[in-house]
Amino acid sequence: MIDLNAIVLKYYSKLNETDLLIWEYIARHKKEVSSLTITELAEATNVSRTTISRFVRKLGLTGYSEFKVLLNMSNETLPQSREAFHEACDCLSNYINKQRDKDFGKVCQLIFDAKRVFVYGTGDVQQSVAKQFKRLFLSVEEVVYDFAGTTFDPAMYNILDSNDLIFIISLSGNTDKVLSIARQLKMTGTKIISLTEFKNNPLAELSDENLYIDTTKLSFLATHPNYKMTMPYYLLVELLFIQYAMYKNNRLVLSESK
Incomplete structure (x- = not known):
């Protein structure tokens, strides 16, 4: 049009x-x-x-x-634009309600037990989410190392080991590049948590734990007829941060009471 x-x-x-x-x-x-x-x-x-x-x-x-x-x-x-706006709001609202009942316990435990935590975003949006992840977790005194570039330095395979944890943020979890990285990380024993859009994907199968986002295609821009929201990524990371802050506090309280 x-x-x-x-x-x-x-x-x-x-x-x-x-x-x-x-x-x-x-x-x-x-x-x-x-x-x-x-x-x-x-x-x-x-x-x-x-x-x-x-x-x-x-x-x-x-x-x-x-x-x-x-x-x-x-x-x-x-009217179509208004409909797209309402659809966007419904998508975010439904996603948040789904997370309300999700058990983040295993993910939080992996973060707490890890010697080091890394986060790797496979694209521009994913890298932005990785930086937000890093900023949030600093508030609970967790230093998260992020990869700023689009490439994954092979030297990292010599640095990471079974005591480390890496979050891989990918849209589909199905690209040759991200699967090659995940397979080599598995060989080092590094724990992997994937953040992807699609639930059934090879990266999720290679990961120790999986987190997912829900999104929908919106048509309200002629230049981007299949626009996808990025907000679910940020919502997921922030909700995980809140869950982890409470988890860490409880673990520390239990430790002090012994």
């Missing part, structure tokens, strides 16, 4: 100050403008009919009629 906003951005350099004022008015009153004649729009924006016609042609359109068609199409997508 042709997006009117995208057209304006495409021809933005051709628009003068008056054109931009016209577009600003249209953008703020799309529904009302869709029913206006060219004369009525000219009066509403305090310009002439000729100026409106010139503005429309600068957008590569044949005339005001074509502009009105695209504007109406844009308005028709608004």
Whole structure:
């Protein structure tokens, strides 16, 4: 579907100050403008009919009629956008409710017993989540080492051992690269906890424990028709942090009482 906003951005350099004022008015009153004649729009924006016609042609359109068609199409997508927003909220709400009953005990125990904890993100978003993971766990005096690059230095296989724990954050858990890393880590005895989107994946099978995110494809952007939210990653890491903070406190209290 042709997006009117995208057209304006495409021809933005051709628009003068008056054109931009016209577009600003249209953008703020799309529904009302869709029913206006060219004369009525000219009066509403305090310009002439000729100026409106010139503005429309600068957008590569044949005339005001074509502009009105695209504007109406844009308005028709608004309910879909609202629906996508509600779907996004439902997705996050449902995911949080699922985590309410999840037992994080084994994951927390692996973190607590590990000599060192590492986290590795396989992509841009995953690396950002890894850094958030590192920041959060510092609050409970747990130093987490993260890999800042997209590559996994082979020298790490000589450093890691059975006393270490690594979180691998991957979208599918099914790429050759991440599976090769996981297999070599298993040979060193390193404990692995996977964070993936899909429950049935090879990385999860190679891991000691698995954590999953739920997400859904949303269609509200012409440039990203299958947009996926990244928030579940951050929600999962924060919920795990809260669970671990309580777990560690309980372990320390029990230790002091002996």
